[in-house]
Amino acid sequence: MTLSPDSLHPDSQHPEAQREQRLNDLLPLLRQLIPTQYIITEVEQLRAYECDAFTTMRQLPLLTVLPDTIEQVQHVMRCCHQLDIPVVARGAGTGLTAGSMPVENGVLLGMSRFDQIYNIDPDNRTALIGPGVRNLAVTEAAAVHNLYFAPDPSSQLACSVGGNVAENAGGVHCLKYGLTVHNILELEMVTASGELITLGSAALDAAGYDLTAILTGSEGLLGIVVRIRVKLLPRAESCRVMLAAFATIEDAGQAIAAVIGAGIIPAGLEMIDQTGICAIEELMHAGYPVDAAAVIICELDGGEAEVEDELQQVIQIFRELHATDIQIAEDAEQSTRIWAARKAAFPALARLAPDNYIMDGTIPRRALAQVWKQINLLADQYQLQVVNVFHAGDGNMHPSILFDSSNEEEHQRAFELGTRILELCIEVGGTISGEHGIGLEKINQMCLQFNPQELAQFHALKQAFDAKTLLNPGKQIPTLARCAEFNGLHVHNGEMPFPHLERF
Amino acid sequence: MPVNPMTSSEESLADQVIQAYRDKQPLRIVGGGSKSALGHTVTGTDLCLNHYQGIINYEPSELVITARAGTPLHIIEATLAEQGQMLGFEPPRYNNKATLGGTIACGLSGPRRPYSGAARDFVLGCRMINGKGERLNFGGQVMKNVAGYDVSRLMCGAQGTLGVLLDISLKVVPRPQLEQTLSLECDETQARTLLNNLGLKPLPISATCYQDGQLCIRLSGSESAVMAAAQFIGGEQQIGGEQLSGDEALTGREQLWQQLREQQLPIFKQPFFWRLSLPPATGPLPKEIVEQQVIEWGGAQRWITSQADPETVWNLARSLGGHGTRYGTDESLRQPLEPGLFKLSQQLRTSFDPERILNPGRLYPTL
Known part of the structure; x- marks a missing residue:
């Protein structure tokens, strides 16, 4: 299995010659409106842009532009449109699926200079910001009004809101407070041909189609977002975090379903398996019980009395399901420690193996224990270690496959195991990606979830926005040819995967 | 218009769309008919969804329900209520014929909208028929899903012009104590x-x-x-x-909330009334334009009556950062889109419905 981008431009056979030619054509045009110091062409400097946080895939761009006005972005798009040069937008580069990895001889459009918060409007509870503003910076700026921006991916210290929009980022609180799509009102977007269009509005809806919904999570394939109006929420009065240990995966899985079944929507509901617990504990010393098969982190928020009521209910549910150890954070410091440890899960894993391949499948909660067990069986079969960290409340699983990419055979095995895990997610009625996106990393697995007609509809939709296929080409939606090849490799005994599944 | 015999199988619904696509003949998508005045009148052969009914899957602990588009809304609500759950966006019913498909296609949300979310916020996935008669599946039954473009949310409010909704999966919420x-x-x-x-x-x-x-x-x-x-x-x-x-x-x-949700207050009985969707903190509207008004959604939705011509009301709404729709007994009138956005919307429509046969002109006469 290869993971190279689809070849999109017929003249890509001579990349070096093409690079030379494109630089000669494009640079004079760009410089008409963009200061020279905003254009990077030195190969050594371009290395900083050759990948996102999925570092196993890299590609040097033709050049990187770092504009700081909307007019400059429009100019870049017009020049590239005129010359048929692909453009990949990039926020903070914290993506996990090579979504902002450059394409060969394409322009990398860095949005980091769009880092202004133009206004915080406490009466309307909105903030108008540039796409380069860091996720956490919005919350920090709104804190004075007792407001915050709800999406909180683990990378929130560094990731940009523009990137959150591109990926429809979630985080640990989205069961109750929604994904990025639920927390933005208006987007200003520059089209592939350089036109500026406003989607959504400062009100709660807009006339015409809901284009904010389609833009969110479109991974830079439909337009370049240059300004964002986000929704802000009031901070809950009270918030309690608890950590409960379980001796079996089944009990932990049932505990999750029982909490939701009782009509409680926790602000956060996370589950970590034993390998994860040990890795995190070694790095963070947060007091996680290292002998448990699984721990659940449950955060309840709301009014003082309400939270107290729910806390007692949850404790009872956990006890009934044989929770062995229930820790309740007594103050903000203890809560922060529990969460900080959870959010450090991926850095903690980095200590266990040179590389880790993070999956992002989402499954119905009812299948949690079953899938968890099957993942462990698969891991044994593939002789690789898999660590499970789940956003259990919304069924979003993050099994991490540990491997060493310097061992080509092991690398290959890790990717195959990943595919098997995602197949499993689809099989139980889930999806291959809950929040990390597809990018290039999961593009083959898209072929498992969507049939050719559905993929063709996706391509047609993209054409409506980007007739020349210049925006982040080759990402997110696989070509039909690619899927034919992938599914061909993947067919067992002449059968499609999951023949028993209804293909809608 | 000739009316096709009622049908309940998705194959026959898809066949009717395929035929219409070949013949380039417009279809008028009909559910319970309770919301026909929420757009322009469509001329075409009826494609009837009201017999395409049934709850396909509902598991309370998953907080998800999946049902066929023609399922009456009141049945869905009663089923959820039995389990102590409800639709978080409190959609209006208008009458007992209202269907789930019509509710989602019109993107209708009730008084709870600013506090718990709009219809589109609860849509997790759908199966649909596009304008070529292809049956397609987008999204799913899980809360988080970023595989491919979020087509199912796009269907919300598109009033069938991008596809015929077959099955819809929605997130549901616990009923408040x-x-x-x-x-x-x-x-x-x-x-x-x-x-x-x-x-x-x-x-x-x-x-x-x-x-x-x-x-x-x-x-x-x-x-x-x-x-x-x-x-x-x-x-x-x-x-x-x-x-x-x-x-x-x-x-x-x-009962006030019921009247507001079902549009039974006196203002909704006027021959024409306007819905203004505005930033919630917007100040009082000019008296020379507004006659009666009812303000809900914390200020974000204002129902008004006005003698002013549509252009004037739209300009007002636009200047305040929002938009307006005029409702009448037979048809409603949407605020025109900016030219760039309109062109994009046309291209988007064509990508789903190349022959423009699904509810043509329903949202805008030339869309």
Whole structure:
């Protein structure tokens, strides 16, 4: 299995010659409106842009532009449109699926200079910001009004809101407070041909189609977002975090379903398996019980009395399901420690193996224990270690496959195991990606979830926005040819995967 | 128009679309017919969804329901209520014929919308027929899903012009333990100031309505949360040095929300009325344009009557950062889109419905 981008431009056979030619054509045009110091062409400097946080895939761009006005972005798009040069937008580069990895001889459009918060409007509870503003910076700026921006991916210290929009980022609180799509009102977007269009509005809806919904999570394939109006929420009065240990995966899985079944929507509901617990504990010393098969982190928020009521209910549910150890954070410091440890899960894993391949499948909660067990069986079969960290409340699983990419055979095995895990997610009625996106990393697995007609509809939709296929080409939606090849490799005994599944 | 025999199989629905695509003949998508006045009149052969019914999957602990588009809304709501759950966006029904498909296609949300989300916020996935008669599946039954473009949310409010909805999966929410309505005598500016202040606090407000000098606030949630909030709001409310007279736990107010949700208040009985969707903190609207008004959604949705011509009302809404729709007995009139956005919308429509056969002109005459 290869993971190279689809070849999109017929003249890509001579990349070096093409690079030379494109630089000669494009640079004079760009410089008409963009200061020279905003254009990077030195190969050594371009290395900083050759990948996102999925570092196993890299590609040097033709050049990187770092504009700081909307007019400059429009100019870049017009020049590239005129010359048929692909453009990949990039926020903070914290993506996990090579979504902002450059394409060969394409322009990398860095949005980091769009880092202004133009206004915080406490009466309307909105903030108008540039796409380069860091996720956490919005919350920090709104804190004075007792407001915050709800999406909180683990990378929130560094990731940009523009990137959150591109990926429809979630985080640990989205069961109750929604994904990025639920927390933005208006987007200003520059089209592939350089036109500026406003989607959504400062009100709660807009006339015409809901284009904010389609833009969110479109991974830079439909337009370049240059300004964002986000929704802000009031901070809950009270918030309690608890950590409960379980001796079996089944009990932990049932505990999750029982909490939701009782009509409680926790602000956060996370589950970590034993390998994860040990890795995190070694790095963070947060007091996680290292002998448990699984721990659940449950955060309840709301009014003082309400939270107290729910806390007692949850404790009872956990006890009934044989929770062995229930820790309740007594103050903000203890809560922060529990969460900080959870959010450090991926850095903690980095200590266990040179590389880790993070999956992002989402499954119905009812299948949690079953899938968890099957993942462990698969891991044994593939002789690789898999660590499970789940956003259990919304069924979003993050099994991490540990491997060493310097061992080509092991690398290959890790990717195959990943595919098997995602197949499993689809099989139980889930999806291959809950929040990390597809990018290039999961593009083959898209072929498992969507049939050719559905993929063709996706391509047609993209054409409506980007007739020349210049925006982040080759990402997110696989070509039909690619899927034919992938599914061909993947067919067992002449059968499609999951023949028993209804293909809608 | 000739009416096709009612049908309940998705194959036959897809066949009708395929035929219409080949013949380039427009189709008028019909559910229960309760919302026909929410767009322009469509001329075409009826494609009837009202017999395509049934709840396909509902597991309360998953907080998800999947049902066929023709399923009557009241059946879905009754099924959820049995399990102590509900649709979080409180959609209007208008009458017992209203279907799930029509509700989602029209993107209708009720009084709870600003506090718990719009119809589109609860859509998790759908199966649909595009304008070529292909049956396609987007999204799923899980809360988080970023595989491919979010086509199922796009269907919300598209009124069938991008596809015929077959099955829809929605996130559902627990019913609140308790609901209580507070009412305060105040003028519009005081009401706005109060709501702006309350908006910065995490209160379990689930609806607001201001009309004729009275602000009503509905609280929903656990008993402890509602009681605490009622005490807070119903207690000392000083706006501009003036003490507002709060009236706790007014009985009989519950029907206000029903009337608001189902559009049964007097303003909705006018031959024409407007829905203005505005940033919530927008100040009082000019008296020379607005006659009667009912303000809900914390200020974000304003129902008005006006003698002014549509252009004037649209310009007003636009200047305030929002938009307006005029409703009438037969048809409604949407605010025109900016040219760039309109062109993009046309291209988008063509990508789903190349022959423009699905509800043509329903949203805009040339879309």
